[in-house]
Each structure stands twice: as C-alpha cells, then as structure tokens.
Amino acid sequence: MSPLLIGPLATGAISGLLALVIALTDRVVNNYGEVTMDINGGKKSLKVKGGSPMLGTLGSEGIFVPSACGGRGSCGACKVRVLSDVGPVLPTETPYLTPQEISQNVRLSCQIKLKKDIQIEIPDELFYVKKYTAKVESIRDLTYDIKEVRVLLKNPSSMEYIPGQYAQLVTPPYEDIPESVQRAYSMSSRPGEPDHVELLVRLVPGGIATSWVFKYLKVGMDMELVGPFGEFRVHDTPAAMICVAGGSGMAPFWSMFRDMKEKNTFPEKEIWYFFGARSSRDMFFLDELRALEKEMPRFHFVPALSESKPEENWTGDTGLITDVLDRYLKGKIDPSRPKEGYLCGSPGMINACIDVMIRNAIPESGIYYDKFA
Amino acid sequence: MKNTRMEKDAHERMKPGVITARGFLGRDSRALSDIVQTDEETFRRLGLEFEAVADRLETWRDGGTRGLGEPVTLEGRWLARTGDARGVLPCPWEDGVFHKNSVDVTDTRSGDLIIYSDLSVHLLRVHHFCQGLGSPFRLDPESLARMMKS
Numbered sequence: 001m002s003p004l005l006i007g008p009l010a011t012g013a014i015s016g017l018l019a020l021v022i023a024l025t026d027r028v029v030n031n032y033g034e035v036t037m038d039i040n041g042g043k044k045s046l047k048v049k050g051g052s053p054m055l056g057t058l059g060s061e062g063i064f065v066p067s068a069c070g071g072r073g074s075c076g077a078c079k080v081r082v083l084s085d086v087g088p089v090l091p092t093e094t095p096y097l098t099p100q101e102i103s104q105n106v107r108l109s110c111q112i113k114l115k116k117d118i119q120i121e122i123p124d125e126l127f128y129v130k131k132y133t134a135k136v137e138s139i140r141d142l143t144y145d146i147k148e149v150r151v152l153l154k155n156p157s158s159m160e161y162i163p164g165q166y167a168q169l170v171t172p173p174y175e176d177i178p179e180s181v182q183r184a185y186s187m188s189s190r191p192g193e194p195d196h197v198e199l200l201v202r203l204v205p206g207g208i209a210t211s212w213v214f215k216y217l218k219v220g221m222d223m224e225l226v227g228p229f230g231e232f233r234v235h236d237t238p239a240a241m242i243c244v245a246g247g248s249g250m251a252p253f254w255s256m257f258r259d260m261k262e263k264n265t266f267p268e269k270e271i272w273y274f275f276g277a278r279s280s281r282d283m284f285f286l287d288e289l290r291a292l293e294k295e296m297p298r299f300h301f302v303p304a305l306s307e308s309k310p311e312e313n314w315t316g317d318t319g320l321i322t323d324v325l326d327r328y329l330k331g332k333i334d335p336s337r338p339k340e341g342y343l344c345g346s347p348g349m350i351n352a353c354i355d356v357m358i359r360n361a362i363p364e365s366g367i368y369y370d371k372f373a
Numbered sequence: 374m375k376n377t378r379m380e381k382d383a384h385e386r387m388k389p390g391v392i393t394a395r396g397f398l399g400r401d402s403r404a405l406s407d408i409v410q411t412d413e414e415t416f417r418r419l420g421l422e423f424e425a426v427a428d429r430l431e432t433w434r435d436g437g438t439r440g441l442g443e444p445v446t447l448e449g450r451w452l453a454r455t456g457d458a459r460g461v462l463p464c465p466w467e468d469g470v471f472h473k474n475s476v477d478v479t480d481t482r483s484g485d486l487i488i489y490s491d492l493s494v495h496l497l498r499v500h501h502f503c504q505g506l507g508s509p510f511r512l513d514p515e516s517l518a519r520m521m522k523s
Contacts, residue, residue, distance in 0.1 A: 075460035206509035349441035
C-alpha cells in the first residue's frame with residue numbers, strides 16, 4: 001500500500017469508529033423508553049416515547065399548547081407548570097419567565113425533554129383545543145393590506161368558541177420556508193355559525209404566515225387551523241365596555257359585537273368602540289358598524305384617523321387613538337358609570353391604552369387584552 | 374476570505390429553521406465572511422457608516438412606534454410602521470438576545486422599502502451583516518444609501 005494512502009485511510013477508519021461509538025452511546029444513553037405524562041392531577045394520563053421535547057409530544061397526542069415559534073424557544077408562549085423534578089430552569093427559558101413563574105415551576109414546554117415520568121398542569125381549556133382541516137370559502141380584501149379569510153370547517157366540522165378567542169393558522173412549507181409554521185389570529189366570526197371560521201389577516205412585510213395568505217392561499221384550498229385559544233372575552237359585569245383596536249385588531253370585536261346583538265347577551269352593557277387607522281384607506285367595516293349603532297342603541301362607534309388628509313373629507317375624529325380615547329373618557333362618556341377596558345392590537349398600542357385608561361380611573365384589574373402581533 | 378470557527382457556527386445558526394423559520398441568508402450561498410466583506414466594500418464606496426445607518430434605523434423604528442401599530446409619516450418622507458411580536462431572538466453570533474419586532478420603512482421619494490428588526494440593527498452595527506441576498510430582512514446598502522440621501 002502506498003504510504004500516501006495510510007494517513008487518509010487511518011483518519012477515515014478512526015472517524016468511522018468514533019461515529020459508531022457516538023451512535024451506540026446515543027442509543028443507550030438517550031433511550032428513555034416509555035414515559036408517563038400525568039396531566040392536571042390524573043385528568044389525563046399519556047404513555048409516550050421519551051426523548052423528545054414536551055411541546056411536540058403533547059401535540060402528537062392531540063393536546064395543543066399554543067406556540068408561535070415552532071418550538072425554537074423564541075416566543076415564550078408554550079408555558080406549562082411542571083410538578084415533578086425536571087432539573088433547573090434552562091438559560092433558554094429565563095428570558096420568558098417571571099420570578100413568580102419560576103417559583104411556581106412554570107416552564108417552556110418546548111425546552112423540556114421528556115426523560116422520565118412527569119406531572120404537569122395546563123389550563124383545562126387546552127383539552128378542548130383541536131386541529132381542524134378547513135376549506136377556504138372566500139377571501140375578501142377589506143383594505144389594501146387586510147384580508148378576511150372565511151373557511152368551512154371539514155374535520156372536525158364545527159368549533160365551539162367564545163367571541164374574543166383566537167386560532168392558530170398553520171402554514172405549510174413554501175418557497176425557502178422549510179417547515180410548517182403557526183401564527184395566532186383572533187377569530188372575527190360568530191360562534192352562532194359554528195361550521196365557519198373567519199380570520200382577519202393583515203400583511204406584515206416579510207411575515208411568513210401573512211405572506212403565505214396573501215400570495216398562496218386561494219378559494220377552494222384546504223388549510224389547517226388549531227384552536228380555540230385565549231382568555232379574551234366579554235366579562236359579565238354591568239360596567240361599560242371601552243374597546244380599542246386598530247387594523248386586524250378589529251377581529252375579536254367584530255365577533256363579540258355581532259354575537260352580543262344576535263343573542264342579546266349582556267343587555268345592560270353599554271359599548272364604546274374606538275377604532276384607529278392612519279387614513280381612510282385603512283378603514284373597513286365602517287358601514288357595518290354604523291348600521292350596528294342604529295340596531296343596537298347601547299353601541300357607540302368612534303373611528304379615528306391619525307393622518308387624515310383634506311382630500312379625504314373625513315368628518316370623524318382625528319388623532320392618535322389614545323388621544324381620542326382620552327378625550328372621550330374625559331368629556332363624552334358618563335364618568336359616573338363603571339368601565340372596563342378591552343384592547344386588541346400591538347403590545348405598544350395596548351400599553352399606551354392601558355396608561356390612558358388608568359389615568360381615567362379604569363382599574364387595571366378591569367382591563368382585558370390578548371397581546372400578540 | 375477564510376471563515377473563523379465562530380463565523381462557521383454563526384452561519385449554521387443563520388440557516389432556515391434554526392433561529393427563525395426563514396433564516397438570515399435568503400438565497401445567498403456565499404460564505405459569511407464573503408457576504409460581510411462585500412457589503413463592507415459597498416458601504417465604503419457609498420460613503421455609508423455602519424454606526425450612522427444603525428442609528429438612523431433606530432430613529433425610524435422609534436418614530437414608527439408612535440403609530441401604535443399603524444404607519445406614521447416621518448419628516449414628510451418616510452412611512453414607518455413598527456410592530457411587536459411575542460418573544461426574543463438570539464443573535465447568531467450569540468452575543469445578545471433581542472426583542473422580536475418588525476419595522477418597515479418606505480421612502481416615499483425613492484419607493485425603497487426596507488424591513489428590519491432590533492436584531493437586524495444589531496447585526497448591522499456590530500457584525501456589519503446586512504443579511505444574505507434574497508432575505509426579506511436584508512438591508513441592501515444601495516437602498517440604504519438612497520433612503521438616507523437628503
């Protein structure tokens with residue numbers, strides 16, 4: 001044998017041997033066998049194959065914990081309470097957990113590998129979350145960058161949900177996106193039509209799910225949804241609802257108001273709805289909401305433009321929606337009536353509205369929102 | 374140009390599905406050091422400075438924040454919208470984590486549109502990485518030069 005070949009051959013043999021040792025070690029060391037997951041004190045018990053992250057394992061068993069990043073540990077949404085020992089909080093989890101959550105053993109389910117029997121607590125509502133296949137019935141342009149997507153649920157064929165809840169839209173791999181992605185969208189549809197779901201999707205430049213909806217989603221196509229999720233809902237109190245939204249944040253309110261009218265629920269509640277947009281081309285559902293004002297006298301609609309131009313002939317309120325809200329809370333809404341806040345929009349908008357509401361004597365404990373983008 | 378171990382690791386983390394579903398490289402198959410070096414040369418040729426551009430991107434981001442999710446016209450020329458998302462993203466070089474957000478700025482004069490995040494600004498300022506060709510979050514030096522030209 002040529003001496004020149006001895007070096008490369010020896011290196012190859014050693015590399016092969018090392019690879020074999022690593023593979024065998026992995027099979028032995030990382031073989032966790034069957035693991036029992038006890039959920040909510042015996043309410044559900046699962047026998048699963050150990051070794052995988054909890055989030056994906058729960059999903060494969062039909063228990064869908066919300067997640068917006070596909071288990072990469074970058075959204076912090078998939079929190080569960082772990083009651084058995086799974087080791088210390090990982091550095092990848094700490095940015096998302098408050099000291100209180102850490103003291104209560106709240107963990108990110110995407111970061112917990114199932115190595116032994118485990119007990120966890122999740123909100124009971126998650127037992128009712130399902131994955132749906134649906135057929136797109138219509139796609140309507142509400143503005144140049146907001147579409148209403150209406151789907152017919154096929155399997156399961158209906159969804160029970162509360163107005164204000166959201167679903168996760170599942171996008172398939174496309175273009176250079178190698179994996180399926182889920183993003184949360186509030187449902188704008190009425191629960192009174194349980195075989196249909198409507199979502200309002202605003203185009204986010206560079207956004208994976210919104211780009212897919214705008215570019216690839218067509219009428220007649222099948223798609224997947226996971227839901228329902230979320231705590232955002234109308235609270236059964238006599239307090240007036242002060243609702244604020246912008247853009248696709250319209251969705252939960254469009255669902256709530258129509259459901260309240262249809263079922264005449266919470267009849268004592270007065271409703272004020274502040275909707276902010278930059279210009280009149282960003283406004284939608286104006287006619288529908290003004291019609292609702294006529295049909296439901298306790299409903300007051302306040303649309304406002306932040307950058308209206310003279311040629312738009314806008315006769316409504318102007319200014320940032322927080323300024324408009326402040327003016328109404330100070331001068332136009334009965335100050336003696338108790339109030340509660342309902343917000344849907346970007347975290348920045350929600351924080352700014354909370355400040356205005358607190359300054360105007362709405363208790364923070366009575367301000368409700370779902371903060372997501 | 375030769376890649377260091379750190380650059381090779383960062384390059385791996387920039388691929389789709391690692392830190393973000395889309396990754397940072399677009400359709401660019403060049404080595405990381407080549408991407409950075411080429412953009413540094415373009416910055417020099419165009420008279421741009423990474424610090425100054427990063428500062429301007431942050432100014433536009435802060436201006437867009439005032440719109441509370443809606444676009445805001447800045448100085449009569451740039452239309453900026455700043456949106457937040459849940460969570461944080463680590464830098465591929467592992468030297469920090471950054472709030473997930475998305476800023477889009479349109480120059481109404483030139484028509485250029487750029488999309489970026491707090492992480493993009495860090496990548497530009499500290500690592501001189503504008504992202505790969507074809508990445509929707511790429512901060513193209515030529516576009517930046519047009520947008521910053523008074």
